[in-house]
Amino acid sequence: MARNRRPPEEDNPLRWLTTYGDVVTLLLAFFVMLYAISRVDEQKFMLFVAGLQDPFGNEAIANGLLAQGTGIVGGAYGDKPVGDREGFDGDGLLDGRPEVDTKVAADVPTEDQIDEEDVRDYLTSLEDLVRVRDAVKEALQAAGFDENVDFELGARGLVIAVATDDVLFASGSAAFGAQGREIIAAIAPSLDSFENQILVEGHTDSVPLHGRGGYDNWNLSADRALAVLKLLVDEYGIDPQRLAATGYGEFRPRASNETEEGKAKNRRVELVVVADVARLQDTTNGGDGDGG
Numbered sequence: 001m002a003r004n005r006r007p008p009e010e011d012n013p014l015r016w017l018t019t020y021g022d023v024v025t026l027l028l029a030f031f032v033m034l035y036a037i038s039r040v041d042e043q044k045f046m047l048f049v050a051g052l053q054d055p056f057g058n059e060a061i062a063n064g065l066l067a068q069g070t071g072i073v074g075g076a077y078g079d080k081p082v083g084d085r086e087g088f089d090g091d092g093l094l095d096g097r098p099e100v101d102t103k104v105a106a107d108v109p110t111e112d113q114i115d116e117e118d119v120r121d122y123l124t125s126l127e128d129l130v131r132v133r134d135a136v137k138e139a140l141q142a143a144g145f146d147e148n149v150d151f152e153l154g155a156r157g158l159v160i161a162v163a164t165d166d167v168l169f170a171s172g173s174a175a176f177g178a179q180g181r182e183i184i185a186a187i188a189p190s191l192d193s194f195e196n197q198i199l200v201e202g203h204t205d206s207v208p209l210h211g212r213g214g215y216d217n218w219n220l221s222a223d224r225a226l227a228v229l230k231l232l233v234d235e236y237g238i239d240p241q242r243l244a245a246t247g248y249g250e251f252r253p254r255a256s257n258e259t260e261e262g263k264a265k266n267r268r269v270e271l272v273v274v275a276d277v278a279r280l281q282d283t284t285n286g287g288d289g290d291g292g
Contacts, residue, residue: 121194123275128194129158132273135190136160143186145179157196157275160187161254164202164224164267172209174223176231184228187271188236198243199272200225200232205263206250222247228269 123129133151140146148167152159165171168180191198202221209216225245232238255262 123157123194123196123273125275126153129153129273129275132190132194133158133160135193136187139186139190140183143182145183145186148179148183149187156272158273160271160273161268162187162271163264164269165264168269169224169227172220174220174227176227181231181235184231185236188232188238191232191271191273192236192238194273195242197274198232198238199270199274200229200243200245201252201270201272202226202245202247203252203254203266203268203270204250205253205266206257207263217249218247220247221249224269228271 121128123132130153133153136149137146137151140149148163150161152161162168162183166177168177168183169175170177202223202225204217204221206217209220222245225247229240229243229245232243233240250257250266253262253266254268255265257263257266
């Protein structure tokens with residue numbers, strides 16, 4: 001017995017829309033990608049182009065984005081006649097480009113144009129840090145506080161550790177003691193002579209604070225660091241963008257908390273002069289405990 005054959009399916013005249021929809025979607029994604037990669041920070045690009053002036057000796061680059069050049073790399077063809085040059089003409093290649101502020105590249109000063117008196121130092125070497133350390137030492141000695149401050153030269157830069165209880169602050173308090181403001185006054189001028197970042201870090205010993213309603217060593221160390229930071233800004237004009245305050249409580253001790261002497265070393269505020277030094281090693285006259 002012959003089987004009944006299924007009737008042929010009717011042709012769907014709209015079947016092409018599936019393929020069309022896929023193509024449109026791919027085209028949309030393609031043009032979105034082109035738009036995304038075409039967004040260039042013009043100012044950064046101009047600074048980059050200006051930086052190529054010295055290594056390649058191309059004076060035309062400094063005047064703008066190939067504005068005076070006759071090719072992709074400006075004067076790279078030297079004195080060749082126009083007919084002998086290969087490649088694209090610079091102005092022709094960039095026809096229709098948006099207007100670019102070429103003053104960005106032109107205004108970048110060279111080393112011989114910088115007035116050294118108008119630029120503060122940025123400490124980048126061990127010698128720079130030693131110079132600052134010695135200046136702070138001299139100021140503290142003149143004020144009679146050289147026994148209350150230790151110095152350390154390490155991987156982070158120069159660390160100026162100031163004893164807190166009954167020296168910088170009243171015991172268990174973030175209020176400045178009788179000598180606290182005088183110590184900061186001796187240190188501040190040296191800190192204002194350069195542009196490096198300065199971290200103000202508060203530290204305590206491991207003895208908990210009692211009867212303070214949840215106010216603990218974390219709070220005390222942070223409040224002391226913040227008090228020093230505000231004094232540097234308000235009284236001595238240190239740029240607040242260079243400063244940051246942090247409280248570490250008892251969790252970064254310099255000595256053992258088992259002895260009174262060790263606890264006294266741990267109760268401190270450290271001023272860290274951050275230096276961008278690739279390799280900085282301790283010196284014999286700048287290690288731990290150098291309070292002279």
